[in-house]
Amino acid sequence: MVVASCIITVAAVAAAAAAAAAASTTRKPNDSVKLIITPFIGVLVGFFIGISFPSLSLTKLNLPSGLLPTVDMSYLRNTKGLLTNLKPMYSTKPRAFDGSKIWAPSNPRGAESLPPGIVEAESDFYLRRLWGLPSEDIKIRPKYLVAFTVGYDQRKNIDASIKKFSDKFTIVLFHYDGRASEWEGFEWSKKAIHVSVRKQTKWWYAKRFLHPDIVSQYEYIFIWDEDLGVAHFNAEEYIRLVKKHGLEISQPGLEPNKGLTWQMTKRRDDQEVHKETKEKPGRCTDPHLPPCAGFVEIMAPVFSREAWRCVWHMIQNDLVHGWGLDFALRKCVEPAHEKIGVVDSQWIVHQSVPSLGNQGESHSGKAPWQGVRDRCMKEWTIFQSRMTNAENEYFMSLALQTDNSTAS
Numbered sequence: 001m002v003v004a005s006c007i008i009t010v011a012a013v014a015a016a017a018a019a020a021a022a023a024s025t026t027r028k029p030n031d032s033v034k035l036i037i038t039p040f041i042g043v044l045v046g047f048f049i050g051i052s053f054p055s056l057s058l059t060k061l062n063l064p065s066g067l068l069p070t071v072d073m074s075y076l077r078n079t080k081g082l083l084t085n086l087k088p089m090y091s092t093k094p095r096a097f098d099g100s101k102i103w104a105p106s107n108p109r110g111a112e113s114l115p116p117g118i119v120e121a122e123s124d125f126y127l128r129r130l131w132g133l134p135s136e137d138i139k140i141r142p143k144y145l146v147a148f149t150v151g152y153d154q155r156k157n158i159d160a161s162i163k164k165f166s167d168k169f170t171i172v173l174f175h176y177d178g179r180a181s182e183w184e185g186f187e188w189s190k191k192a193i194h195v196s197v198r199k200q201t202k203w204w205y206a207k208r209f210l211h212p213d214i215v216s217q218y219e220y221i222f223i224w225d226e227d228l229g230v231a232h233f234n235a236e237e238y239i240r241l242v243k244k245h246g247l248e249i250s251q252p253g254l255e256p257n258k259g260l261t262w263q264m265t266k267r268r269d270d271q272e273v274h275k276e277t278k279e280k281p282g283r284c285t286d287p288h289l290p291p292c293a294g295f296v297e298i299m300a301p302v303f304s305r306e307a308w309r310c311v312w313h314m315i316q317n318d319l320v321h322g323w324g325l326d327f328a329l330r331k332c333v334e335p336a337h338e339k340i341g342v343v344d345s346q347w348i349v350h351q352s353v354p355s356l357g358n359q360g361e362s363h364s365g366k367a368p369w370q371g372v373r374d375r376c377m378k379e380w381t382i383f384q385s386r387m388t389n390a391e392n393e394y395f396m397s398l399a400l401q402t403d404n405s406t407a408s
Contacts, residue, residue: 088105111152123216124215127131141167144222145215147173148174157227169235174197174202178196200320202225212305216305220302220303220304228349244271248303248306250341252347263277263278264276293336295329295330298323316386318384323376
């Protein structure tokens with residue numbers, strides 16, 4: 001034991017010093033040489049005695065108290081155990097305790113002071129247990145997500161729709177009527193994610209609950225209305241076709257006899273997918289631009305993970321109906337006329353049930369649904385104006401930067 005050997009050495013030095021002091025009073029010729037050699041011999045003897053007894057305890061040494069400093073012996077005994085316990089925490093090069101702090105600029109904003117290895121920048125909707133090992137919570141890890149904005153009156157239609165989606169899909173229901181608990185009668189509802197906020201739209205929900213970092217685990221995100229007939233739709237076959245044709249943003253074809261607004265979304269019988277169409281005269285200024293190409297409607301869009309990250313940032317917080325988004329989706333993929341399309345062989349029927357419209361309020365003698373419709377039209381105009389202004393501001397600032405760099 002190092003401490004024991006040091007104390008024995010101290011004792012030997014002290015003894016040698018005492019002997020030297022005694023000899024100095026009766027010094028004879030050649031005694032000066034002995035006086036020099038004696039202390040060194042004492043040191044060596046003390047050292048070898050010390051290492052010969054590595055387990056010697058300080059409390060068992062019968063040494064004069066004057067040779068020992070005042071030390072808390074329990075502290076010395078406990079220090080070895082404390083240091084042993086700390087070793088695993090600092091198995092790599094220990095951080096110097098000099099007041100320096102972690103600062104990792106590559107971390108997400110606000111988390112720069114955390115070590116990167118502990119940062120969880122993304123999340124998911126995977127349901128977990130309250131017991132057992134976390135690594136054993138998830139038996140099947142869903143690859144896709146489908147979100148419906150629903151009212152309880154449409155429960156039969158939603159039940160039929162959800163049965164078209166396998167356990168590879170996470171199911172999310174956004175409840176605009178406050179009746180989320182009444183869905184418990186459906187077995188699949190027990191595994192669904194329920195979000196209930198009264199009288200809100202699917203784009204309001206999507207902006208707040210489908211952040212790209214929350215849905216990043218899902219390859220494709222379906223954001224659908226509640227009034228869709230799905231008798232001719234198979235979700236996994238749809239995914240196969242989307243991948244086959246390289247579609248980043250898509251929708252199922254629409255039954256041509258019901259709820260059709262644009263020719264682009266009309267189902268075609270003779271092909272799996274189409275990416276362009278011919279519209280009424282004057283609607284398309286360019287065959288590669290909406291609504292003739294690079295276009296799907298907002299009733300039943302499907303986004304790849306990458307495309308959704310862009311689209312989410314384009315959704316405006318206050319423009320809750322999403323009108324105008326369909327014409328701007330092309331800004332999130334390139335080339336849009338090749339990566340946006342309609343899947344014809346997996347088609348749906350838009351039943352045009354104005355259930356959400358009936359959640360509005362009457363004003364100036366207008367029916368609730370009419371007030372909602374008017375708001376939709378206003379939002380479309382506002383969105384177009386914001387997009388145009390934002391693009392103009394960007395290109396103007398870019399031109400100024402170019403001019404400044406040229407002048408310098």
